[in-house]
Amino acid sequence: MERHAPARRRAAGYGGVPNADIRLIRVFAIASTALGGVPLSAELRSGSIAHYSHELLLTFAGACGVLGPKRSFLAPSGETPVAEHMLQALGVPPGEQALRAVNAALIVAADHDLASATLAARIAASVGAGLHACIMAALAAQSGSALAGGCELVEELLHGIETEKRLKDRVREADQRRQRLPGFGLPLYPDGDPRARYLIQLALTIAPASRQVELAAKFVDQVREKVGIHANIEVGLATLTLALGLPRRASGALWVVGRTAGWIAHVLEQRRAGHMLRARGHYVAQAY
Secondary structure (H helix, E strand, O other), rough: OOOHHHHHEEEEEEEOHHHHHOHHHHHHHHHHHHHHOHHHHHHHHOOOHHHHHHHHHHHHHHHHHHHOOOOOOOOOOOOHHHHHHHHHHHOOOHHHHHHHHHHHHHHHHOOOOOOOHHHHHHHHHHHHOOOOHHHHHHHHHHOOOEEEHHHHHHHHHOOOOHHHHHHHHHHHHHHHHHHHHEEEOOOOOOOOHHHHHHHHHHHHHHHHOOOHHHHHHHHHHHHHHHOOEEEEEHHHHHHHHHHOOOOOOOHHHHHHHHHHHHHHHHHHHHHHHOOOOOOOOOOOOOOO
16 A cells, blocks of 8 residues: 555664564654645545544554564555454454454543543644644653553563562552552542453453463452552553563553544544634732
């Protein structure tokens, strides 16, 4: 597909880089920039919003290939579904169980009301930015350590739990860190993030014999019981990637690819709303 050539060339520049050094969200941003550049007026005249949206999602799925064994962009072919293309890029056979799990993760990650990155996309859309520029704005916000950037910290945390002793050590560390523990304690869900519960249960279902998944789930349970804080979606996604045998950094990729579909929907909705989003400051005089 010729339009993917710029994105493929830019993503290919990351080939051969060790996984630990790859910030996949930067690769997504590069791919979005390579595909974009069309003014909003031309985008609307073309009547191809659905085409651009589908192309963007498949390109992001193919960009996950920089994490896979080939460390390179995998160009989409034909009508391959996003989940299947993403698994192929990550180097995992797209079997029925894996496809169901990835599709479930993408759906769970797709939307979460007016989250910070979603609001960034809507603000860009409200001032007439093109689709790719709106997604770039969202990616910039999503890269923060409190969002998809936090998935990397969570993966590091869970991958380090290899024995019962390490599990106890991590729980003790969690008790000391409490609200600074990555992937835990989202104030929006004082009784626990239902997305995390669903994804962890899904991971246990598809990989019941995995010791690593078992230890990750036990860690979540013990942190909840002994420390009193609950896991967020980042932990659920990271646990699912353990169950599927996906490479490191794949949990953040699942979140971003799934959420991109939601961002696109928010951009289209904001365009239909037809008004600019602008915060207003309220000055309060301070007596001296």
